[in-house]
Amino acid sequence: MLLIHCPYCEEARPEVEFAYGGEAHIARPVDPSTYSDEQWEEFLYIRSNPRGRHHERWRHSHGCGRFFNAVRDTVTDVFETTYKAGEARK
């Protein structure tokens, strides 16, 4: 079971308190109607799925309830860092 550092609670807590939230830094377009079908498909479904550093979202569901971002190595599962939503990509 992973230990995940919540950047809001500033504590490492067991994985069971968290919920995974998919790839990070995929912003909803301000006006989706301006998107072509291809652009919208990209936004909805196309993900980077890297081997190695992955920027991803987690929610401290059974804690403070906040969404935050993390960089995790998909090979080792080691968290490089976690940071608050809205902060620049690390």
Place this chain on the structure above:
Amino acid sequence: MTGFRLADGGRIDRRTKRNFTFDGKARWGYAGDSLASALLAQGQMLFGRSFKYHRPRGILGAGVEEPNALVTVDRGPGRVTPNLRAPSVAIHDGLKAVSQNRFPTLKTDLIAVNNVLSAFFPAGFYNKTFMWPRAAWEKVYEPIIRRLAGLGDSPTTRDPDHYDATYAHCETLVVGAGPAGIAAALEAAATGGRVILIDEQEEIGGGALSDPAQWAWLAEASAKLAAMDNVTVLSRTTAIGHYHQNFVVAAERLTDHLAVNEAEGPREKLWRIRAGEVVLAMGAIERPLVFEGNDVPGVMLASAAKTFALRYGVAVGRKVVVMAVHDSGWRDALALHKAGVNIAAIVDLRRDVASDLIEGARDARIACYQGYAVTSISGGQAVKGVTIALAGFGKGQQLDCDAVLMAGGWTPTVHLWSHAKGTLRWDEAWGAFVPDKTHENLRCVGACAGAWSFGKGLPGGLLPAPKPLHESKAFVDFQNDVKARDIGLAVQEGFRSIEHIKRYTTNGMATDQGKTSNLNGLQIASGVLHRPVTEIGLTTFRPPYTPQSFGAILGHHKEALFQPLRKTVIDDWAASHGAVYENVAQWRRARFFPQGSEDMDAAVARECRTVRSAVGVFDASTLGKIEVVGSDAAEFLNRMYTNPWKSLEPGRCRYGLLLGEHGFIIDDGVSARLAPDRFHLTTTTGGAARVLNMMEDYLQTEWSDLDVWLTSTTEQWAVIAVQGPKARRVIEPLMEGIDLSPEAFPHMAVREGRICGVETRLFRVSFTGELGFEVNVPAEHGRMVWEAIWAEGQKHGAVAYGTETMHVLRAEKGFIIVGQDTDGTITPDDAGLGWAVGKKKPDFVGKRSLARPDIVAPGRKQLVGLLTDDPQAVLEEGAQIVADPNQPVPMTMLGHVTSSYHSATLGRSIAMALVAGGRDRMGETLHIPMPAGTISAKVVAPMFYDPEGSRLNG
């Protein structure tokens, strides 16, 4: 029948006898014996029949690596455990052990005819042979194979034991309490940190238990550890897996070693340990050698024979031959000789062996054959002799013996290291993979680190033989009956990666997970392929390290504690009024309230008729509820839901439809605006947490500028639905401060006031099509208000109804249940809810997707009603729908039935269905093929009752 108890030696207590049975026959041993040692001492060599060929098998090892001697231990009803390894079972008075996979008895197994037919059971046999008709597989082959191939039988009765579970934290966790592990634990303990030392055996000591010279040290070290407050020593505890960040799960066996009448408390305890540092001291497992007849009972690992002699005082034979490719075989032979075991010869494939070993053997008058290999074994159910030949090819020479010991080198036990994603490197001297790098605070010590001297060797698994590989009966994986020639065949058939060879041959896939076969299989594949082992790879180790009971994994999470059961505040009332329950998303809900001898159909029909003709009361407390507050609350809901919210006046309700960004329906519910900055949202019972999570996601990460606060209030409000033409008359006498007249309180309105003296949010809404109210009161008053409404309702012939009636009534009106009439691929238009989409809204979650080509394409599945031609035929929910019932299979499926009931109101069945191009098929007859015959039905609008909605006015 050649094993016997040595006159002295061992750690057994020769003053304490233990009586047990094996296959129903009375046996005995001493306290401290394992099942294997006690039986060997009485001359038992035959322990089981092999998995596929039912070949007779004896003991191979003295520990968890044992692949052959699997037994079922019977501790009474529900306490039958199959597939236990005889060397790991401690004997106690009354132990009942039974051999496995034999028919009818161990000694005369009729199915061993397989052995003769083994040419027809090559690698990949299952894949190749059973590409036959399905019926032949189900009726002929599967039953035969299930009879032939199998381990022990699964228990069929309920396990009466209970299992404990705990979390533990420590600075240092040491796995394995051999000399290296004990040293590591003592070292860590001296620093003052918390230390946990765990070991799978009956007592700590590991390899030292088989070395009397270390017993004094062991006793001293054990006493020292026991005396330290910061050290926890757990024996009979197996570390089954290493998970992320030094989280190790271990199962402690608490009572299986005790007589049944002495066993008290939980049977096992699962430890979840988070450690600062993990030290793996798991030792190494000796490798068998692969030669013709290496599975005849009496052929075993040299290290096992040493353990039986020195730890248990048991000689495995009266005349023993050692077949070695490693120095450790010579050392073990000399130790055995010293303990009184007659070693007739040491055969070593190597010509060059250290002179001290040769001299030791000469001094002990042991014949030495360097450069020789065993080429065959004589004997079927027990070893009678061996044939040896120079380099495996020369003229054969017979040696009489009753046991053959294999010393094929050593495999470091790197399982937990690999669980932790530690990398391995090939060590040529060991002829094995040893730990390399890890990102955890984890290290290996002792033999599992590759840092223990067993001497030199030439590990390679396969011995040279006069027979070609494809004719040999040399076994690699004893438990799964995989022969060297099967690996050769896999390579010949084109498999190159060890992961593929493993799956094709099943090498290493049995319950022992290849503890004695992985490396031999790998090296044989390497030899056949003429490629280095490092290019062929090593299969992945996964938890558990040894087979684990489900009980310990489950712990306390069974029966009532399996998962939380949520009950409403009205649940007790329902119970005392005879409710039959169903579980919905962890909520226990009253499904119907049978009276007298009513069955469900009769009860539901009565409840439905009463709601439509008088009034019914329904506990709707499980509805998800979210309080949305803030100056931007309306703006937020406008962005989330498909319909417009900003124009909704305070005091009014609206049906809200929630989509995902993909455009498909996720949830729905009626919500009320209580004030310009306050909404009372409702969600489906199962969707409450999901919807709140989704809303929080948008609020926190997309629109964090909005002034909105979301609070789950599901459990704060009890909700009592009062539905039916007499609904107003039932609640009117109880209300204060709310004008219930139709003019003052129209349909889809909300009012705040008091009922029975407590605050209420009163909704005028209907999920039945009748005049209806939903009374929200603080949960702590829910029971009181329910009873007051119930008492008032009695004056008007009220009925309490459950979820089944709720479903029928809503289906009569064509109201959907998200997740039943939708399946995650249904848009508002598909569901006939296009009216709920705000056409003028520039954006909402999912809007862009509603313009995607596939969403606007014709022929999508649409929600329609179905009326069966036979009005009494009730369609099965989930049944497939076709246009032409005579079309040959595979038929073109148009869709499926989503909701189907008998409607007492209409005196016939009704159904809803998702049908391709459904709304263009109105009036068409479609067909539902069922096992008992095809049912035909006409497509109609999904609205069966009061289409004008006049009944909403009461």
